[in-house]
Amino acid sequence: MALNAESNPMRWPAGPLDIALQEKTKGFTADKAAVLRNWLDPATLGILQGTPVNTLVVSWASGLAADSEQQQALTPLIEKARESGVGLVGVIEGEANTSAAIATARSAGLIAVAMEGEAPADAGIPAIQRNADARIRWGGKSPVLSLSNGIWPGIPQDVNQAGGPTNLPWVDSNGASLRIARALAPEKDMWIEFNPPQQATAQTAEAYMLAVADPASYGARWVVSLDDGLRADLTAKKQPAMDTWKKVNGMMAFFKEHNQSKNYEPMGRLALVSNFAGEDWDRGEETLNLLPRLREPARVIARSRAASASFEGLEAIYYTDQEPPDAALRAKLLAFARGGGILFVPSKWPNPEGAPTAAEAYLLFTLHALGKGRLAVCKEEQPDPYDLTADLQTMMSHKYDPxxxxxxxxxxxxxxxxxxxxxxxxxxxxxxxxxxxxxxxxxxxxxxxxxxxxxxxxxxxxxxxxxxxxxxxxxxxxxxxxxxxxxxxxx
Amino acid sequence: MKDELTRREMLLGAGALLTVPSWPAWGSAAVTAPTAKVTVGRCMTYGPELVPTLAKMFDQLGGLDRMVKGKTVAIKINMIGVRSQRLGTAPMEETFWTHPKVIGAVVHLMGVAGARRIRVVEGPWSSCETLEEVMLSMNWKPQDILSAAKNVEFENTDHLGRGKTYSRLMVPGGGLIFPGYDLNHSYADCDVFVSLAKLKEHAATGITLSMKNVYGSTPTTIYGQGAGVDEPSLRPHGGRGNTFHSATRPPSKSAPQQIDMTLPNNAGYRLPRIIAELCSARPVHLAIIDGVKSATGAETNYGSRPQAAVNPGVLIAGTNCVATDAVAMTVMGFDPMADKGAAPFASADNMLHIGETLGIGQRDLSRNEVLGVPVSQVVFSYSAVRDKILAAAAKKA
Structure with missing residues (x-):
């Protein structure tokens, strides 16, 4: 099983390195250590039989003394997995000697390594770039990008959190970051990593199903990660763990079967244009978090691709970056406005074009008439994200809600x-x-x-x-x- | 916290303080409150029968022209709650909101009667959006309302809107909770004020009819969860619950403050009084209640309550909000003379009773002139609908 677009990954914590990494964490017990030892047993691979999971992500090197013991201990598992058509990806992190770890991974028969940043050119093994979303090098050689800072999807426990004064609750979703990732690197396969929150009771089957569905809806794969209790119960073939696992795999199989949308394009009458770098990532991500709560579908266009992107069907474009666009893109954006669209820009937009025109005092934007359309310049450098997003929608009008x-x-x-x-x-x-x-x-x-x-x-x-x-x-x-x-x- | 009649309420209770210092003493105020005409019309659909039915009802009240000719009219409609939450598949206008065809029909008849300017007003939940935009978001055609008469305009009164300042409306006699309210200018800049409500129950106050509809006139820039501390905020943020239901935050300091901070802080005590004093500060000249289609159980979809979309097929209008709501309650199968603890006032005081005490109007049907279709012919029991839902659920379980 080589690393490819069909790879369905699962985090497989097992062995001495995972014990070493976890033993100093709060709540680590002898029982947990036992499960980590048990999952080295090739027999545990039985739980993968008949499931879409075909790639296991294991700890390989962290710069700890347990590294070499871990690599040795994994050998039977690697061999048995290979016989079963399952490939292993080794995570290299911390103070590990990257070159040495890559060499041992290659010789041990791993299908890839996963590490922060780019692998050396002579790695001789596929390397998955594994970083927090805003730090990923989107244009790198890695065929798979793994966003390491995903969030467990759901409604936050803190009931005071609200998505805005709409009475719709805030939801934790990976949609915004994955949409940006897809815009910045459309040719890459996206993985996203997040773990079940530590809590006294086991996560429900529905929680795991959502953990699969949330990234999958946006074209990415969750690196399946099970909580300690579920892994222990799966080894012992207990219920309801077996039923939960069946449902998780049912959701993964569903997305494997219903993948016709992989060539579809997001639909929306509003587009965000940004390079999503640094603070611009945060601004864009927050807007993309809020737009679904306002039920406003939107497209995402990477600034580097905007010059060649089609603006057809758009009613408005929100250029979110603090840095102004280059002359060519600026001209294209202004032409869009002159043609009847609304161009929303931040307060730092230099020398706004068009004649100032009247606008409601509460709006966060000043308006400039521009041909058949409008240029809307934000009044504030750090506007309230909800108010700003609401204004985008208000100024487009619900008359044309698709x-x-x-x-x-x-x-x-x-x-x-x-x-x-x-x-x-x-x-x-x-x-x-x-x-x-x-x-x-x-x-x-x-x-x-x-x-x-x-x-x-x-x-x-x-x-x-x-x-x-x-x-x-x-x-x-x-x-x-x-x-x-x-x-x-x-x- | 004290949860009984306050001295102020006693004093407002038509001098009953010295003789019977208890809750029933309030009834004596009814003697001084004005009587009114209320009319009932049968109307099963929002089709062609709507305009002639309303026209006939307004004639029975003495004619709209007498009331609105040459005048500026403000019509407070009802578009409460989170607009994305319907009751099943029924659109909001067939359950919780005043139907646009009723709004259009009333606007049209006002125009025919010679109204100089008609301003349709509402504070849609915590939004800056214009009323046109809110209507468009619900797939309404606001142009149908705007073109139903000359000089029709909309104003979102949840914020300052087109006014330069908020208008202060004081409660005659000093008020029970607040001495006065700062409202959007539209509530002061009108000669005739119309409350165009829906025939509904309410989770906290038992009913929401033409009196409760006026509660929505309060801008959340001042009375909302995210209102400015010192001055009104520019934009509405959050609901009014903290200020009005539970007194956990005061209005913006620029507005009149609560009279006595030791007053009970439960919604069942506060809301009926706030509603009544709002109707006293901003008198309703014409109350109209859309009961053609509506919802039982509550004012919006709570999800957890036994609720249903219903077709009572009735319109109610009157020249006094207390009297009109009393007739409407009777149509709903409730007793307008009921007090707290009796349906529909499970946990709240009867706002009609308090309105009567404040001298707004009379809730005793026999003291008012009830015209049109006899009430007994249009009774649509909201309790019976609820009982039916609960019985069906029990059977299913």
């Missing part, structure tokens, strides 16, 4: 279409992991001919009926969803 979602305060959706727009898919993610009192309801301005709901929660796809609206557009009423469903659209 899609709306009702009855789903804990849900986000992500809408992608084929190049000609004839096919589409709406990923619907429920961060509460339990069904709401009413089923979700979509409004679409331009409905497709057919719509069906597919979900691992359903025995078979459900054909959905369009309900035409008197004022135009049509609505789709969906059954209740606990974690994930996708509306597949076709003309």
């Amino acid at each position: 899609i709306r979602l009702y009855n789903s305060s804990s849900m986000n959706f992500f809408y992608e279409t084929s190049a000609q727009g004839k096919q589409g898919v709406i990923h619907l993610l429920n961060y509460s992991r339990r069904p709401a009192s009413d089923g979700p309801l979509f409004y679409m301005k331009e409905p497709h001919r057919t719509a069906r709901l597919v979900s691992p929660e359903l025995a078979s796809p459900t054909e959905l009926q369009w309900n035409p609206q008197e004022a135009g557009g049509s609505e789709l009423s969906l059954p209740k969803i606990s974690v994930y469903g996708a509306v597949e659209l076709a003309s």
